[in-house]
Amino acid sequence: MTWISQHWQTLAAATIVAVTLLIFLIRALRRKKSPGCGHNCGCNK
Amino acid sequence: MSTGENNTLPKVALVGHPNVGKTTLFNQLTGERRKVGNYVGVTVEKVSATIFTPHGHQMELVDLPGCYSLTPESPDERVTRDVLLGDFAEESRPDLVINVVDAASLERHLPLTLQLIELGLPVLVALNQVDRAEAAGLRLNPQVLSDELGVPVVACQATSGKGVVQLKQALRFPLPPPAERRWKGSTALEHAVAELSKKLATLGMERPKVHALQLLGDTDYRVKVQPKLPREAQIAAREAAAACIKENLVPEDEIIKLRTQTIRRAITAATHTMRNEGETLSDKIDRVALHPIGGWFFFAAIIFAIFWSIFRFAEIPMHWVELGVGHTKDWVGGLLPDGDLNSLLTDGIIEGVGAVVIFLPQILLLFFLIGLLEGSGYMSRATFLMDKVMAQVGLSGKSFLPLLSGYACAIPGVMATRSINSNKQRLLTILVLPWQSCTARLPVYAILIPLLIPSVLGQTTMMFFIYFLGTGTALGVAWLLSKRIGVGEAAPHFLLELPPYRLPDFSYVFRHVLDRALAFLRKAGSLILGIVILLWALGTYPKAPSGEEQDQFNYSAMGRIGHFIEPVVKPLGWDARLGTATLASFAAREVFVSQVAVSFAVEENEDDDETFRAQIRTAMTDAKKSDGSPAYPPLTVLSVLIFYIYALQCLPTTAVVQRETKSWKWALAQLAGMSLFAYLAALIVYQGGSLLGF
Numbered sequence: 001m002t003w004i005s006q007h008w009q010t011l012a013a014a015t016i017v018a019v020t021l022l023i024f025l026i027r028a029l030r031r032k033k034s035p036g037c038g039h040n041c042g043c044n045k
Numbered sequence: 046m047s048t049g050e051n052n053t054l055p056k057v058a059l060v061g062h063p064n065v066g067k068t069t070l071f072n073q074l075t076g077e078r079r080k081v082g083n084y085v086g087v088t089v090e091k092v093s094a095t096i097f098t099p100h101g102h103q104m105e106l107v108d109l110p111g112c113y114s115l116t117p118e119s120p121d122e123r124v125t126r127d128v129l130l131g132d133f134a135e136e137s138r139p140d141l142v143i144n145v146v147d148a149a150s151l152e153r154h155l156p157l158t159l160q161l162i163e164l165g166l167p168v169l170v171a172l173n174q175v176d177r178a179e180a181a182g183l184r185l186n187p188q189v190l191s192d193e194l195g196v197p198v199v200a201c202q203a204t205s206g207k208g209v210v211q212l213k214q215a216l217r218f219p220l221p222p223p224a225e226r227r228w229k230g231s232t233a234l235e236h237a238v239a240e241l242s243k244k245l246a247t248l249g250m251e252r253p254k255v256h257a258l259q260l261l262g263d264t265d266y267r268v269k270v271q272p273k274l275p276r277e278a279q280i281a282a283r284e285a286a287a288a289c290i291k292e293n294l295v296p297e298d299e300i301i302k303l304r305t306q307t308i309r310r311a312i313t314a315a316t317h318t319m320r321n322e323g324e325t326l327s328d329k330i331d332r333v334a335l336h337p338i339g340g341w342f343f344f345a346a347i348i349f350a351i352f353w354s355i356f357r358f359a360e361i362p363m364h365w366v367e368l369g370v371g372h373t374k375d376w377v378g379g380l381l382p383d384g385d386l387n388s389l390l391t392d393g394i395i396e397g398v399g400a401v402v403i404f405l406p407q408i409l410l411l412f413f414l415i416g417l418l419e420g421s422g423y424m425s426r427a428t429f430l431m432d433k434v435m436a437q438v439g440l441s442g443k444s445f446l447p448l449l450s451g452y453a454c455a456i457p458g459v460m461a462t463r464s465i466n467s468n469k470q471r472l473l474t475i476l477v478l479p480w481q482s483c484t485a486r487l488p489v490y491a492i493l494i495p496l497l498i499p500s501v502l503g504q505t506t507m508m509f510f511i512y513f514l515g516t517g518t519a520l521g522v523a524w525l526l527s528k529r530i531g532v533g534e535a536a537p538h539f540l541l542e543l544p545p546y547r548l549p550d551f552s553y554v555f556r557h558v559l560d561r562a563l564a565f566l567r568k569a570g571s572l573i574l575g576i577v578i579l580l581w582a583l584g585t586y587p588k589a590p591s592g593e594e595q596d597q598f599n600y601s602a603m604g605r606i607g608h609f610i611e612p613v614v615k616p617l618g619w620d621a622r623l624g625t626a627t628l629a630s631f632a633a634r635e636v637f638v639s640q641v642a643v644s645f646a647v648e649e650n651e652d653d654d655e656t657f658r659a660q661i662r663t664a665m666t667d668a669k670k671s672d673g674s675p676a677y678p679p680l681t682v683l684s685v686l687i688f689y690i691y692a693l694q695c696l697p698t699t700a701v702v703q704r705e706t707k708s709w710k711w712a713l714a715q716l717a718g719m720s721l722f723a724y725l726a727a728l729i730v731y732q733g734g735s736l737l738g739f
Contacts, residue, residue, distance in 0.1 A: 009384030016389060017582040020575050 054095065054105045056137060057216065060125060060161060061145035062154060063111030063464070066173045068092075069203040069553070070145055071108040074213065098216045107139065110463075115160045116265050118466040126266075129164055130259070131251070141167045141220045143212070148178035148185055148200070151316065155194075155308040159227060162196065165255045167221045170198040171212055176205070177545070181325075184317040193311035195224040204550050228303035233294045237261060237285055244281040250274075261285060261296040327422075327545040334426045344427055348512070351414045353505040355407050355487075362406035367658070370399035385585065393581030394574065397639035402569050403658065404488040404635070405562065411484060412453065412561045413554060420549025424449070429543065438520045439527025441465050444474040448519065451481030452512070453561075455698045459705050469530050473523050475702055476715055479693045480519035482512050485634040489689050492638050496662055496682045515690050568633070576632055577639050584644055598622065598644060617688070617724070618681035618731040620670075627685070631694045641665070680739050684731040692723035 059067045075094040092108040109128060110121035117123040124133065131138035142161050146154040161168050172187055179185075191198040199215055201208025215221075229235065238257050245253035259266045260282045267282070274282070289296055333339050374395045381387040418424055427449070432442035443465045450458035458478050465471040482490075490511060494504050580603065589600040598604040598621075606628070607621025614624040626640035638661070645664040668676035693699070693716050703712035 009381070009386035013385040013389040013582075013585075016386075017578055020578045024575055024579075 053137065054103055055140040055220065056105045056107060057141045057143060058107045058109050058128070058139035059143050059145060060109050060129070060157070061111065062113055062147070062157070065111070065145050065147050065154070066203040067108055067111065067145045070143075070171060070173065070201070070209070070212075071106065073203055073206050073209045075106060099213050102216075104140075104216065112157070114157055115164070116263055119464050121463050129161070129166065130255070139166065141169060141216070143169050143171050145171045145173050145203075148172045148175045149181055149183060151312050152308060155311065156304055158194065158196075159304045159307060162194070162224045163226050163255070163258055165223045165252055167223050168196045169212075169215055169221060170194065170196055171203075171208075172198055172200045173203050175200045176202045176207070177547070181545070186315045186317075190311060190315035193227075193307075193314055195227055197221055204553070228300075228307045230296075230299055230303055231294070233289070233292050234261075234296055234299055237289050237294065237296065240288075241281060241285040244285075245278055248275060248277050248281070250278060257285075258300075261289065262300045264297060325545065327543075330546055331426065331543070334423065335429060340426070340430050344430060345509075347418070347423070349505065349509050351411065352508045352512070353501070354414060355410050356501050356505050356508070359407040359410045363403055363658075366399075366403045366405065370395060370403065374399070388585065389578070389581055393577055393585075393643060397577030397581065397643050398569055398574055400638045400642040400661070401488055401573055401635040402566070404491060404638075405565055407487055407491060408484045408565060409558050409562055411487070413558050415453065416554035416557050417549050420547075420551075420554055422544045422546045425543045434520065438524035439470070440474055440520075440523050441467060441470045444470065447474055448478060448481055448516070451478045451483060454483050454485070455479045455481065455695060456701050459698065459701050462705065472706060472711065473526055473530055475705060476526060476711070477519040477523045479695070479698055479715070479719060480515045480522070480691065482515045482690060483634075483695075485695065486689055488635045488638045489630075490686065492641070492658060492661060493682050493686050495658075496665065496677070497679050497686075511686065511690055518691065569635075572633055573636060573639065576629065576636050577643065580629055580636070580640055580643055603644065616732065617727045618678075618684045618735075620676055623677070623681075623685060627688065627692075627694075631692075632696055634689065634694045637689070680731055680734045683734070684727040687730045688723045688727040690723075691719060691726050693719035 059071055061067050071092070071094070075096055094106050095103060096106050097103055107128075109125045112122035112125045114122075115126045115129065117126050127133040128136050129139065129142070144158050144161055146158060158168065158170060170190070172185065172190070175185065185200065187198040187200045197215055199208055199212045201212055203209070230238070238254070238261060241261060242253040242257035245256055250256060261267075267286070272279070334343050336343075374391045377395060378387060378391040381390070418427075424446075428442065428445045431445040435442050435444050444462070447458040447461040447465075450461050455478055458481065459475050462471045462474045462478075465474060490508060494507050494511075498504050498507055583603040583606070584598065584601045586602060587600055589597045593600070599608070603625050604621060607625040610624045610628065611619075611621045614620075614627070619627070622641070622644050626637045626644065629640050630637040642661055645661065645668070665677045665682075666675070670676050699712050699716050702715060703709050706712065
């Protein structure tokens with residue numbers, strides 16, 4: 001078995017985590033187009 | 046078809062008092078398609094939509110902020126006045142104003158109507174709540190009212206959609222022309238207006254008659270707008286005002302008197318009272334609800350009943366959600382062999398997000414009950430009761446509704462402070478508002494309170510006490526800060542209408558609850574999902590060496606962060622787990638529950654009757670320190686509760702505070718101040734309790 005096939009779950013999980021982190025960073029650095037609160041506050045404003 | 050110099054769509058603006066039904070009418074006319082933006086340069090929302098008239102013409106419908114008059118006392122009202130005058134940058138003047146008026150309160154609403162007519166705008170009166178007026182014994186003749194005012198009048202009941210078709214029919218091209226002013230002033234007044242208007246016209250000013258009337262008859266307009274006019278216009282306005290003083294003429298007073306006479310004449314002609322009912326059912330209920338002492342007990346009983354309902358009735362749907370989460374976890378876990386991806390999906394995502402989603406029924410029930418209270422008309426009574434209390438602590442009576450909104454979420458509460466006239470009172474309200482226990486805290490309370498008190502009645506009482514503590518602290522700190530900020534004399538009392546009690550509009554309440562459900566799920570599926578994934582990673586890596594898997598937390602990055610901050614949280618009775626859970630929940634409070642679930646890696650319990658929440662509590666109860674003593678005794682749990690009551694753990698709230706106050710200084714000071722307050726309160730509770738032997 002190759003290393004990848006042995007550890008594919010770890011790779012997949014790490015990829016998901018990395019993508020999540022990247023999304024957070026992009027959202028934090030991106031200038032807000034609309035003057036809302038970020039829309040993830042759970043209050044629809 | 047479009048009008049206007051720039052071929053833009055014709056603009057129709059909805060104008061009226063707050064809570065008169067503008068938004069309901071807006072929703073009826075637009076089918077609830079709306080676009081929300083902001084007016085340039087101010088933090089006031091702009092709500093608009095594009096509609097088609099029955100004749101196929103497209104127009105822009107704008108829901109302007111509610112205002113009692115065009116003499117503004119708040120940022121919202123100022124925007125409405127400036128948009129209507131065409132003095133607002135990048136906003137064209139409306140081509141037609143639909144003035145929404147309460148049919149049962151014409152005397153209070155028609156002054157605004159006359160002011161709109163005086164602006165030289167085409168006006169159409171939407172006489173709302175006609176059913177309620179008729180139920181109260183008032184017979185209205187819209188045609189006679191229309192003849193008296195000189196503008197079209199359409200009777201409607203926005204909540205049921207009655208009259209909306211006629212209103213749409215009235216939006217035909219060409220739009221109604223501007224009406225003539227309905228009153229004629231004294232010779233001196235008319236001469237002063239005419240002279241100033243002539244001078245403004247020669248200076249090339251648009252709508253000289255309108256501006257002349259505003260400059261002479263509106264002190265606020267004169268003070269705020271006059272300095273922005275060209276120098277010659279300022280001189281002309283000052284000369285006109287001086288001429289009035291010479292003739293002992295106070296234009297503002299005369300105009301108000303003339304409007305009042307016009308309104309009384311119109312009401313006498315257009316209305317007929319059918320019967321004198323004496324004391325109505327609403328009056329009888331208000332004998333209790335507004336009683337200086339009994340009213341408070343009534344209020345407390347209602348709030349207690351709400352909390353009891355949340356604990357009692359939400360249990361069944363919460364159990365269904367728990368079952369769903371559990372089965373989903375089992376199913377997904379069975380699809381993959383053991384490994385990191387399996388763990389991320391099951392222990393991380395499903396368990397972490399699921400731990401928060403489980404509380405959705407409680408949150409929705411809370412919104413539903415608050416919606417019923419608002420729809421029944423009781424909230425106005427509660428506002429009236431709170432007015433005196435607000436004034437005692439330096440807040441405005443208008444602060445109550447934003448503070449009440451804070452029980453749902455601080456963000457709309459902070460934005461609702463725009464209706465507060467005084468900037469200092471507005472700032473004060475914003476600073477203390479996050480101490481209202483919002484729904485995001487509910488999952489934390491719901492997990493921790495049963496650790497202290499097993500009975501539902503006891504839990505309800507504790508919840509009531511927690512909310513009381515948060516609000517009491519908010520008012521107390523407001524009193525202290527009011528001296529520091531210098532709020533000064535008690536603000537003038539605000540105008541508040543007490544509508545009769547009525548059955549709530551259930552469709553509106555359910556729509557509102559559905560809105561909140563979607564917003565909550567959106568948040569769970571985005572922000573909380575993302576945080577849970579990152580928390581899982583911090584708790585999983587680096588991995589413990591083989592044979593020491595039970596010590597994974599201490600080996601992980603999460604554990605290392607926890608141990609790093611442990612000296613700070615240890616005096617509160619917390620350990621590394623609680624410290625990291627609390628740290629993570631600064632992004633979103635609900636994450637506390639997720640992190641506790643994930644960090645304890647809540648295992649499947651052989652006891653199938655035990656709920657997921659109970660499993661978390663069992664894990665916390667069974668956790669032991671190295672010396673064998675309980676890791677989370679009741680005093681520690683209480684310390685965590687106290688921290689969550691007082692801490693500002695919501696970065697979106699800080700962002701909105703900065704936007705509303707236009708000051709990072711106040712936003713960050715609030716964040717730091719509340720964090721410190723929470724820390725000290727938790728410290729006093731834990732250390733004080735320990736000294737007392739608890």
